[in-house]
Amino acid sequence: KENLIIAIDGYSSTGKSSMSKIIAKNLGYTHIDSGAMYRAVTLYAFQHQYIVDNKIDEQALITNLSDIKIEFKQDLTTQKNLTFLNGENVEADIRTMKVSKMVSPISEIPAVRDYCVALQQQMGEKGGIVMDGRDIGTTVFPHADIKIFVTASPEVRAQRRFLEYQQQGKDIPLVEVLKNVNERDYIDSHRTYSPLRKADDAIEVDNSNMNLEETVNKVMEIINSKK
Numbered sequence: 001k002e003n004l005i006i007a008i009d010g011y012s013s014t015g016k017s018s019m020s021k022i023i024a025k026n027l028g029y030t031h032i033d034s035g036a037m038y039r040a041v042t043l044y045a046f047q048h049q050y051i052v053d054n055k056i057d058e059q060a061l062i063t064n065l066s067d068i069k070i071e072f073k074q075d076l077t078t079q080k081n082l083t084f085l086n087g088e089n090v091e092a093d094i095r096t097m098k099v100s101k102m103v104s105p106i107s108e109i110p111a112v113r114d115y116c117v118a119l120q121q122q123m124g125e126k127g128g129i130v131m132d133g134r135d136i137g138t139t140v141f142p143h144a145d146i147k148i149f150v151t152a153s154p155e156v157r158a159q160r161r162f163l164e165y166q167q168q169g170k171d172i173p174l175v176e177v178l179k180n181v182n183e184r185d186y187i188d189s190h191r192t193y194s195p196l197r198k199a200d201d202a203i204e205v206d207n208s209n210m211n212l213e214e215t216v217n218k219v220m221e222i223i224n225s226k227k
């Protein structure tokens, strides 16, 4: 079978996006980072003052959801995926701690999920995609050809995210990064509407003791064995 749909779900900072990007490249597929959409919606809410002092004006956001246009484009020189919000490149703005702190409460709103899920289904309908997120194998593509569920210990994940911030010149204390990772995991797995959980037919990969290359090799093995 060609043009498979590959769903890669799991906890925050397990390296889902990095591995999905490489796997998509190996297969000649498109990588879609579904978390970037929830982050873009969160940024939009900040831009329009629908989030003030950590309080979300849900009604205002829901009313204006149709005004949000999210697109992905590839930077031709660096080959990086870039996220565009209403025509503006927001790739850096959606990765800040400010957005990370509010993205899980925003993602709990059913209308926000419906909006992002519809966009994800539309982008992936033809197959030939690797999509990473929280509910891709359970809700977005329950019939995905291959489902991977990635886990790692919270400490390992926080350490990875901490180093990423350091490389970007952002000095965020490790405890704060760990707190954010734990809070997002808690909200993501306890929300009533489409929570983060392993699909029954997903294969779990714990990469606490694996680096990116080893994780990619492991997942490629799984894909090749199922193709």
Ligand code: C5P
Pocket: 012, 013, 034, 035, 036, 038, 039, 103, 104, 105, 107, 132, 133, 134, 135, 136, 184, 185, 188
């Ligand atoms: O993947 P990333 O960590 O960038 O996602 C940011 C947040 O977006 C997650 O913590 C989660 O709250 C939300 N999300 C989601 N469903 C997805 C992808 C992301 O709820 N499929």
